[in-house]
Amino acid sequence: MRAGVHILITPTGLDKGTLTPADLLEIDPEGRAIAGRGRPSAETSLHTVIYHARPQAHAILHVHSIWNTLLSGQFASTGFVPLEGYELLKGLSGVATHVHRERIPIVENSQDYKKLASELAAALTENSGAHGVLLSRHGLYTWGESVAEARRHLEALEFLFEVEGRRLSGQQT
Amino acid sequence: MRAGVHILITPTGLDKGTLTPADLLEIDPEGRAIAGRGRPSAETSLHTVIYHARPQAHAILHVHSIWNTLLSGQFASTGFVPLEGYELLKGLSGVATHVHRERIPIVENSQDYKKLASELAAALTENSGAHGVLLSRHGLYTWGESVAEARRHLEALEFLFEVEGRRLSGQQT
């Protein structure tokens, strides 16, 4: 969560189910810890890349789900998951019609976070309209101007991933 | 929900999870706001069309689900989802046997609500026995003489959409 120039982030190695506000770390825009106990997660650099590339974003959500993992693998060679023709696309900020074409870019997963951060930055620039980014066989990043908007984007994208995943596995001939 | 000649409806842009009765808008049968803060949703005109075409209906439910989205796309070119041979069809008002043939018409989704309202009205007239209507890749409308009956219709139809969706994707040869 971004507040002014500082960012609040969950620390590494804690069970998300038992987190309290006191566990949040405060970091600067370069990802350095300013306040709070614990160490920022290795994925912190990806958050700072997104906040840099999407100045309106004030909240980022990252989720590993069955369907985003499946689609991020299935479409890895295509480079993006195409979503089109669904009313629920209107759950994405600025989208006013189901005719909208959303492309969620897929960045190849890596444990080299410098490489990952630079490829994520490139994907965000090339896909300036995208409301989320997938890491292949890893998970989804999405964001919003508020936590509520980021959640709405998360719910819309996960719903659409499941619909597309089921549709495609039902017609594989 | 219809009470006398007036209709209570949820306003646009509010998170349904945090709605309270005080948030409900009161509108007249033509969809004009009479009381309550907020603006009626763009889909209000579809509700008034249904109340007009189904005089017995006193409650309307509208749901986006994985399976109704899938079937409304899969059967879009057929024009309706056929449901037949299931005991749960008896969950639909007036249906006394599993031999019943239910056809849930599919109206092509649109952001032109005038066009949508007129096609919905036509679908309701042509399918006078239908207990619900689908908008393609969008969602289901169903209704009842009470909220309880509308919910029973919703549960029966969603159950049958899932059974049919799974049955069809399991035999795609």
Next chain:
Amino acid sequence: MRAGVHILITPTGLDKGTLTPADLLEIDPEGRAIAGRGRPSAETSLHTVIYHARPQAHAILHVHSIWNTLLSGQFASTGFVPLEGYELLKGLSGVATHVHRERIPIVENSQDYKKLASELAAALTENSGAHGVLLSRHGLYTWGESVAEARRHLEALEFLFEVEGRRLSGQQT
């Protein structure tokens, strides 16, 4: 639920989610109401058939689920759902090994309850070891010496229906 020679049963037309013990009807072994308000469900005769054919049974459960509906349709022409080789078969009373072959007979669904009762009685006699019976595209009946045993049978059978349903839809060649 059987207590002595009398049977307690849920009345027709009530939402199961709001039932209280006071809503239960007391009926005799022929299905006639003895005490309680409301009318016994049309399926009462099926319960009395099961209590007659399975003297040890003191509780009967009847459930419509996605997977029992699917399998009862898919295997309708075979006449039974075969279940074999799963550890969870040991959840069925008297079954000591996963090598056990369980056959859940399928009775063709009907609104003629006399016909249905007589075919159910025949299925129970022919399949004296069966722990449940399916009505095609309708649902499952299972039972036990106690409510807890009937629930254990229900959970084991529903688990196995889902496993078999998913296994079969994943290998349609």
Next chain:
Amino acid sequence: MRAGVHILITPTGLDKGTLTPADLLEIDPEGRAIAGRGRPSAETSLHTVIYHARPQAHAILHVHSIWNTLLSGQFASTGFVPLEGYELLKGLSGVATHVHRERIPIVENSQDYKKLASELAAALTENSGAHGVLLSRHGLYTWGESVAEARRHLEALEFLFEVEGRRLSGQQT
């Protein structure tokens, strides 16, 4: 759960949903009851085999799930379920990259617990890096240095079984 040289285990025949700490049995490393009412489950010997083969383990979890049952049957002839390329593999203790290859061995299910214990011991020795073991069409055993770690392993493996199960059933060509 292992505390010192003694082991706490759930007794046979109790509904896990109603267990309290007082129901736990204390057994010695050979599986003999030391304290507590009730009889150790027939699967106790499998727990002692795991504690013997994995000295760091202080908690063991055993779960029957839809997806572990399906994959343990589907890969029975291969002898193991291969898991590779998923970020969630990092949920397994000591795994630092999604490139990791996890092999979850499958032991053929049996009601002969002596045979099962000896085959389980062999599988644990041959697959010294494995974080879990499947019994075919039966369920998963996994473990950890603490209950929290065992739960993390369980959640990671079950997630990956579901992803792999859905991926494979969606591409059966």
